[in-house]
Amino acid sequence: MKVEGQDWFYSKTVKEHFMKPKNFLNDLKEVKGFNGYGKTGNMKCGDVMEMWIKVADGRIKGCKWRTFGCASAIASTSILSEMVTEKGGMKIEDALKITGKEIMERLGGLPAVKVHCSVLGDQALREAIKDYEKKQSNKKTKQNK
Amino acid sequence: MKVEGQDWFYSKTVKEHFMKPKNFLNDLKEVKGFNGYGKTGNMKCGDVMEMWIKVADGRIKGCKWRTFGCASAIASTSILSEMVTEKGGMKIEDALKITGKEIMERLGGLPAVKVHCSVLGDQALREAIKDYEKKQSNKKTKQNK
Amino acid sequence: MKKPKEIYLDYSATTPVREEVLKEALPYFSEKFGNPSSFHSRGLEAKNAIESARKRIAKILNCEAEEIIFCGSGTESINLAIKGIAFRELAKGKRGHFITQKTEHEAVLKTMDWLKRIGFEITYLNVDENGLIDLGELTRSIKEDTLLVSIMYANNEVGTIQPIKEIAEICHKKNTLLHTDACQASEYLDLNVKKLGADLMTLNGSKVYSFKGTGLLYKRKEIEIEALIHGGGQESGARSGTENVPGIVALAKALEIAEWEKKKEAKRITALRDYFIKRVEKEIPKAKLNGHRTKRLPNNVNFSFEGIEGESLILYMNEEGVRLSTGSACSSKSLDPSHVLTAMGIDHGTAHGSIRFSLGKETTKKELDFVIGKLKEKVEFLRRISPVWKKGKGVRKK
Amino acid sequence: MKKPKEIYLDYSATTPVREEVLKEALPYFSEKFGNPSSFHSRGLEAKNAIESARKRIAKILNCEAEEIIFCGSGTESINLAIKGIAFRELAKGKRGHFITQKTEHEAVLKTMDWLKRIGFEITYLNVDENGLIDLGELTRSIKEDTLLVSIMYANNEVGTIQPIKEIAEICHKKNTLLHTDACQASEYLDLNVKKLGADLMTLNGSKVYSFKGTGLLYKRKEIEIEALIHGGGQESGARSGTENVPGIVALAKALEIAEWEKKKEAKRITALRDYFIKRVEKEIPKAKLNGHRTKRLPNNVNFSFEGIEGESLILYMNEEGVRLSTGSACSSKSLDPSHVLTAMGIDHGTAHGSIRFSLGKETTKKELDFVIGKLKEKVEFLRRISPVWKKGKGVRKK
């Protein structure tokens, strides 16, 4: 998708989420009781993302993140955290289906060189869900013992 | 010699002689009684010069010319015609010694690509003097017979 | 007749920048001065300016915006088109064959000459006495390894217009590409690349009442070329260097104005041109019109006045306030007669006496009347002092 | 503190055209618009303008007027210097060896890369952590067939100044030539080529408060190069194309003003630079100054703020009216961290967090105070949301 001849470098939505990011982690206390954590990316590529989720009744009730990266990386995690928590929270099976493309569309497009940022967002989320599921199965195993 | 940053393409003297050429032949009647004629150059190179001289008492008393060529070619023949006729007329032995360089100096210099024009001028003159001398020796031969 | 201050009839050498053009570009010098590559508002502003200019020009050429490469002159655009293809091959360790024709601008000819020196094969097509190439000769010259054919749209000295559409068809039928130098055509002729069929096309600013030091290359996006100027990767990597933002904005505006006025102005100028030609032919003996009588740029008149040398006439006319050229502006540096006239089979003497009158947006009938009057006077004087002219008989052929 | 409208700290990317410069060049657009090659008064006027500009610049560089080749950008000048020598050899069927170093501008590096592809041998010298080359390594790298060494005068990202004089001495002792890219140096450093010893030197307009799309190459007259752009033979055949008369006049004026103000302005800017560096180092934890502390352009500051990514910081600062770059303007197109910082051995994470503050003629202490205030705020916020930053501890190295 091409973003040209506009009044900013990215779409309006990216700008909003970059300038005023939603749900970023201010303090570790905020994720007390959260039950899933994921991390992705590396410094070499210039993007690192962390995501905490709180799952209850199969739905994502809370989502917090931290991002080292460019405007589109920050906006990607910000909007993703909104997507998964809005309307009472997304079911985790639906959350697992979120693609970078959907994030990008919701952001109103990204320049070609920045598309990978949106992919990183859903990767971090998936890691967090995996972590949640692992913890759950651990719990079950324990209970079953 | 370099001519640059001036208010014309050539020196002031070239301009004067080009804009108001001296001694050019207006009508063949003007060279009645002239006793030397020379021609040099060719159309291919873009310069052709004709020169008529009138020699008396070993001095050049009259000089007329016609030139097909650029401004420096016209100015060269014009100034040459002045040089050889001024101050009571140049002795032919001195006229034979005139070089392109002298013509060029008198013109206040010529751009490098135009130096050959001045050389053509003295060539035409030399041809005219040769022609005069040939005619003279022809006369003598006739007289001697 | 009162002597006018100045009559400029050298619009084919260069044009003054239009007021509207300068006005549109002016803010980009000191206010909106950002580097289009800078990642902040000033940079974005500059980037938007050049991308908008690209789109406006693409509309005129009927191509995509990304098919336009801005560069620093018509000459650079031509070099980029030709060497861009040559260097692409060179990097593969290959050479190849180019075709051009003998009356091209030096930018094409000297580029081809140099490619020849480094091992490419060049065919220089002949032209007829009007300056037109032979389409049969072109067809026969295209070979398996012909990389590009470069034929100008309209000639800068004699104004002859080549049949670009037919040439493009031949090139495409024989599986090669066509580049056309449209620098002289841009003000009056159709620049629709789809209609013309050109695969690459050169335009510049200095001939369309815009900035010197600006130009562009249209390149069909499927065609791969190597950059001539490597660096920061601007212009999609085809031409690096900080973009000349005011120059690009100016070029867009100038091409737009040209496009809007094209039909009307071409008609007006053609009428003036034909009036001028007719009067000169009638009133000055042995004045030979060079170039094609109808397949001719609306603003071009080129005459040889037998028996006189062009530079002298130009300087006499200059003294009367009339600005003229012998043809290519560059030729004033050399003593050789115009390569264009020579290629058209015109003898050296006649070629030396050629003068180009190139009309433009300020040209009026009144100006031309003044010019004709002075021309008659000066031609007559120069013929009077010319050893090769015989009154009533013309030039003596020896 | 009242928020200023705009604080431009990206002068190394490009500069606004000075009022005096524009004023001097303006008449050459629409009035004195002739083609310098035209053989009439309008042409002569234009020719005189560029020849006078050439002389004025030659005085500044302490060289002869004919040693200056005007062209269309710094990038083109660099390409002309390097490829001009390469192509000269190519036409003889030869290749050869070039030396450069790893923190050069892309114009040098990409040119060298391409020459490598067509068979030339290239040595890319290393730099130390300050960005300086090792003179011993340079000496050892020069070979029999080394055609040219190209080392920049001052770096555009980190401001490091190379010891050009010593480098020139080594080159000459070992019988090779030195080209130096002085685009960033021209506003503040000595441009006397005799003192510097450079055989070829590149300057451009866009960095000295003059026109984009202008540049020049100084070339010692004994050195033979092949043209990059062939055509009408302008610039003594080294660079064809109608000369950008206003651009050339502007460049002369701008370089003159720079020369007049150099000493005073370098002092003023150096003081501001050092004030800025000192405050940032004191007030922002883990801010790493990139580049040499003293062998540094007066107007360059480059910091890496650990734990954050540069683009985000730039965009936050932009929203506050502060215009900054991550370094090379071009790098904004790519995801790779700066090749300059990487060559200096700075790790990728730190390199990603680098910001260039390039000061200029309008920069004031008050502006810098505002910038520092905002910087602290934005760096703190970005670190807060950064997964790699640990308060009080800096970046966690994994």
Ligand SMILES: Cc1ncc(COP(=O)(O)O)c(C=O)c1O
């Ligand atoms: C050090 C250096 N060299 C070369 C250039 C290229 O100059 P230009 O953009 O005029 O081509 C620049 C600026 O972009 C530069 O900073």
Ligand SMILES: Cc1ncc(COP(=O)(O)O)c(C=O)c1O
């Ligand atoms: C037909 C033609 N091609 C190319 C050029 C070169 O354009 P520029 O002077 O902008 O390099 C010119 C004008 O000089 C021209 O008339």
